[in-house]
Amino acid sequence: MTRSASRILIIGGGFSGMAAAIQLRQQGAEVDLVEIDPGWRSYGAGISLGGATLRAFRTLGILDAFLAQGNAADGVQLCLPHGPKVAELPTPRIAGPDVPGGGAIMRPVLARILAEATRASGTKVRLGCTFTSIEQDAEGVEVAFTDGSRRRYDLVIGADGLYSKVREAVFPQAPKPQYSGQAVWRAVLPRPAEIETCVMWMGPRIKPGVNPVSKTEMYLFVTEPRPTNEHVDPATFADHLRGLLADFPAPALQAIRDQIGPDSQIVYRPLEGLLMPRPWFSGRVVLIGDTVHATTPHLASGACIGIEDALVLAEELARATAVDQALAAFENRRWERCRMVVQNSARLGEIEVAGGDKEEHGRIMRDSLMALAQPI
Numbered sequence: 305m306t307r308s309a310s311r312i313l314i315i316g317g318g319f320s321g322m323a324a325a326i327q328l329r330q331q332g333a334e335v336d337l338v339e340i341d342p343g344w345r346s347y348g349a350g351i352s353l354g355g356a357t358l359r360a361f362r363t364l365g366i367l368d369a370f371l372a373q374g375n376a377a378d379g380v381q382l383c384l385p386h387g388p389k390v391a392e393l394p395t396p397r398i399a400g401p402d403v404p405g406g407g408a409i410m411r412p413v414l415a416r417i418l419a420e421a422t423r424a425s426g427t428k429v430r431l432g433c434t435f436t437s438i439e440q441d442a443e444g445v446e447v448a449f450t451d452g453s454r455r456r457y458d459l460v461i462g463a464d465g466l467y468s469k470v471r472e473a474v475f476p477q478a479p480k481p482q483y484s485g486q487a488v489w490r491a492v493l494p495r496p497a498e499i500e501t502c503v504m505w506m507g508p509r510i511k512p513g514v515n516p517v518s519k520t521e522m523y524l525f526v527t528e529p530r531p532t533n534e535h536v537d538p539a540t541f542a543d544h545l546r547g548l549l550a551d552f553p554a555p556a557l558q559a560i561r562d563q564i565g566p567d568s569q570i571v572y573r574p575l576e577g578l579l580m581p582r583p584w585f586s587g588r589v590v591l592i593g594d595t596v597h598a599t600t601p602h603l604a605s606g607a608c609i610g611i612e613d614a615l616v617l618a619e620e621l622a623r624a625t626a627v628d629q630a631l632a633a634f635e636n637r638r639w640e641r642c643r644m645v646v647q648n649s650a651r652l653g654e655i656e657v658a659g660g661d662k663e664e665h666g667r668i669m670r671d672s673l674m675a676l677a678q679p680i
Contacts, residue, residue: 306333306621308630309458309588313337313447314427315435315470317344320593320610321463323419326364327618329425334455337422338449340464342432342582346415349490350523350605352408352502352515355631356676358399360611367399374409375516375651377501385507387554393669398677406502406604407524410492414607416491431623434464438473442589459627460589461617466578468595474586480575483533484600486653488525490571495522495565498556505552508659511547511559512657524560525601529657533574541570549630573598573672575653577641579646582639592617597642605645607679613638641680648672 312328314321317339325337340528348365358376370376380393395405423429430451434549437448445460462470466481495516502511512526526548536544542564549561564570578598584591593610600606617634624630648668655665 305617306331306618308621308624308627310334310456311463312459313445313455313457313599314461314463316345316432316462316468316593316595317422317611318417318465318593319414319418319607320614321461322422323364323611323614324331324461324463324592325427325505326425327424327614328426328621331618332553335425335427335623336358336430336455337427338383338430338433338435339425340434344419344431346412347380347409347496347571348409348473348517349492349569349574350525351411351414351607352601353406354604354608354673355395355398355403355405355678356605356680357519357611358403358533359531360608362399362403362481362616363615364421364466364611366417367403368419370407370414371403371410371422374407375518376404376407378406379501380406380499381503382484383503383505383554384675385505385552387556390506391596393665393673395673396677406504408517408522409445410517410523413517418478420491420537434469438470440589445588448612459621460522460587462589462591462595463593464595466576466598468591470589471580471591471595474589474591475580479578481578481598483531484575484577484650484653485531485657486600487530487572487574488527488601489541489548490573490650491524491545491564492521492569493524493560494519495520496556496559502506503556505554506662507552509656510548511551511656512677514560523636525658527575527653532572535598536572541568541572542568545570572659572662577646577650579643582635584638588675590617590631597645597646599649600653602649603645603669603676605672605676608676609642609645612641616680637680641675644672
């Protein structure tokens, strides 16, 4: 078991919460995970992943499952609106020489892989359940649950996402999520043979891209400036998405545009972000993942840094003899890397919305990917 905490509660069954459960169980801790959604569902289309995420998958023991059910490839191709490739961002093979430097998978598929690994780890999972109160003293945390039960823990991990109730309860003065002025459209489509890796077309303010998520499917993503965060009628999704691609004469994109129709699986998401100032813990309650550093998807690293949080927290809990020492060490290791991802992603979005300096955009992308390749 971990040296500083043997009984641990995780609130939230998203990617970071499940990763924490898997890793803490590997160290012998007794872990409970509560998730408010009784179906433990994951919404969305595809998710792009960098080499640092695949490295984390290897640590968690789910890399083989990802490679079997998702797609891995090297490099990110950057193209002009009419088609020619102008650059390729390298994606170092940091998960190992045998593993490509990036990839993608359907979000629900990745959630299922992690959920199966969480249950197999021996984590006690309770669905349709969350906390009603958290009361702590110097020796532990007393938690009451919506099912009427109560239990005492050595540590509580808040991993309940962007609109975290744990953050609200423990840090009532914490900042709220902020809309970025940009939204993303995603659609799942058949994968043509020529799409082997992530490809992006660099328009003045609209940026479409595709990434294979399996041997037979890919997902389309299109970022769009939207000054206000207003409801969009799903009945208009297909026509709007086709309209966004109208100014991109690249043959591959026009072929994709022709496939989009009323029956297409399209997901629309306003992009929001959050970087909570330090500290990320209070007593024996610590926050991880989107709960403290929700990022826009411009660096394809939101899931990555949340899963990394879980690995680092488990390492520090195994190393330290006291919970406060472990949590301080965790925060010191994570702050700068997570700040970089959130703020650099936000800056990339600002440049895209303004139709700004493509050279700055490329430099931030390269520098960020190099930073993410470093050890955690």
